[in-house]
Amino acid sequence: MTQVKLSTEEQNIKIAVDAAIFTVQHDELMVLLIQMKKKPFANVWALPGGLMEQEETTENAARRILKIQTGVSDVYLEQLGTFDDPKRDPFGRVISVAYFALVPSEGVKLETTDKYADVQWWSVQKLPSLAYDHSYMVQVTLERVRAKLGYTNVIWSLLPSEFTLSQLHRMYEVVLGHSLDKRNFLRKVLHLDFVVPSGNKVSGEAHRPAELYKFKQKKLQYVEVL
Amino acid sequence: MTQVKLSTEEQNIKIAVDAAIFTVQHDELMVLLIQMKKKPFANVWALPGGLMEQEETTENAARRILKIQTGVSDVYLEQLGTFDDPKRDPFGRVISVAYFALVPSEGVKLETTDKYADVQWWSVQKLPSLAYDHSYMVQVTLERVRAKLGYTNVIWSLLPSEFTLSQLHRMYEVVLGHSLDKRNFLRKVLHLDFVVPSGNKVSGEAHRPAELYKFKQKKLQYVEVL
DNA sequence: TCAAAAGTGTTCCTGTTACACCCATGA
DNA sequence: TCATGGGTGTAACAGGAACACTTTTGA
Structure with a gap:
């Protein structure tokens, strides 16, 4: 970490956590999406996520998102990777640590808050286009999960x-x-x-x-x- | 990203990049370590790394570290994951995006700078104890690389x-x-x-x-x- | 001619594939 | 008794594992 300071400028980079939450309903693989309200992304669908808090780990942030959106805890959660294209967020430099979760479909109650226009399960076969690099995150998760089923x-x-x-x-x-x-x-x-x-x-x-x-x-x- | 702001406090978290650089010499798997100078870690060995710059990607930061330490470019580089235990760095909250690189042993010239006490290849069989969570990073890389050889x-x-x-x-x-x-x-x-x-x-x-x-x-x- | 690493086949066994019919139950 | 999904065996084949000797060269 701090052995070499690569730059003398101060960092102004925010860290977010996104969660791709999957389940299977009616023989279809589904992912949980929220519909955004804020300006450049009004009505655009995206993975649930948010900025990290100072004292928590990214995994805890992911668990919190999961709990808030689906009410479930004690599910399978794995770090997918960190996504950091400088242009991925139009609001400024934000890097995202993405997680994916696999949840059983019973026992899940979707919570809608007024932060979002809507919260829904979508079939991965028929996804709308997503905000940021979230389509790519879903793609990477799918490959990871399919491979992981094998071993x-x-x-x-x-x-x-x-x-x-x-x-x-x-x-x-x-x-x-x-x-x-x-x-x-x-x-x-x-x-x-x-x-x-x-x-x-x-x-x-x-x-x-x-x-x-x-x-x-x-x-x-x-x-x-x- | 920014759909839900999980906290209203401002983030004060730095982002670092660490690189586990592997090669094989004399039939031994080696990893590149630097010996630190700064206070609580004086003479402690660690993976090369440093803070990210504002406008670069973590992958570019990793490539830069690699170039500076070994003079090589155009090698295999893969994101290992993000390590974010709040206590991993005694100086403050720093999360690290770790990469690993695999390089052929010919053509590598180690560069020592006065930032470090020393820079050396170490056999993964006989590693010293490392700063931060770097031993764990090496461990995770080893598992990843060994699995990846198989497929x-x-x-x-x-x-x-x-x-x-x-x-x-x-x-x-x-x-x-x-x-x-x-x-x-x-x-x-x-x-x-x-x-x-x-x-x-x-x-x-x-x-x-x-x-x-x-x-x-x-x-x-x-x-x-x- | 010797030392050293290169190069080469076969047998056995295990696991994978392809494939179709009878079973148990509630309606 | 019928419709529905549950449950079961076998033969052919492919790939993995174990195993040792001959070849080619420089010294």
Whole structure:
């Protein structure tokens, strides 16, 4: 940090945190967007975010945004990277530390505040154009998450605590955006042994009731899923 | 960015850039460290770094550090992440955007300036304790680079423009820190077809001369090497 | 002719792919 | 009894792992 001062001028750079919050609803991968009110971006959609506070970490700032917008905490959150094109913000020099979060769709209650014109989930397939470099952030997150499905158990962060193997299967397909052979997929998943039967079964549907499973651990593990 | 101002206080946070510069010398993975002079860290080793300038990007700041310390440009450089523990710098709130670079060992001339007590390559196996959170940064870089060897051609960034298959093989072993079966490794590498014979051979050594190879492309490609 | 590193094949085994039918339930 | 999604096996193939000797050169 301060070994070489590269410049003698004082820095006048602000630090913001943005959060790309993903979930899956109705077999579609969704990202949470807010609609802005302020002048050059009136009615433009963007990722939720804001300036950092003096005494917090960027991760805590991201958790706070998440809590405010979705009411959820205790979700998967990962630093995506820092975005610092000098022209990315028309108001002045602002660099943004971006995070992404993966949340299960149940238990989320969107909070609209009067700071924003609107707050909505959008399908990543049909995004509007976004403020700043936020489209790029979403793009980078998607690539990261899709890759990470292949070698970790992160998928737990999108699922309820009990789920059927079919839900698990469909969740992979939705996030990856392509289909996976059912029998091969299930064999692999069961063999890798990161999900176990919960002992319960689905009931009340007009077909054979599915066995419910749960994750052995709800924290990041490295497993070769794909 | 600025959609929600999380705080009404003004930010007083500085932004620094640190660079973990790696190379391989004498079959050892080395990282470049500088020895500090300033008070609470007098004679402590650290990664080279410094405060960002107002009008540059963090990547340019990292390239500048790299150029100043090693004289090299046009090397592999990647953003590692942003480190922002409020207590990481005893002088005040400084967040650091860390980069890592991979450089071939020939063509590098270390520059000592009077800002530092010393500048040296250190084996990652025998690092001294480092200032700030720099040991952690080195650790994270190592994990990232080792993983990346498995699915990309980044290894080009550590090798000279022409090299033997044995050098390539040894390079993988040194960075990964474990050995790889020679025949299986070479079969895979040749099959993947990201290196091609340059047409030249090594000469002047007391044994069978090796064929020289070069990379088809000296930019990041995704290939399943391991 | 010796020392040293270069270069080269085969077998075994494991894991991946492709593929289709019966099962259990509620309506 | 029917419609719906749940659940299951096998054969062919590809790729990974283990393993040792011959070749070419300079000294």
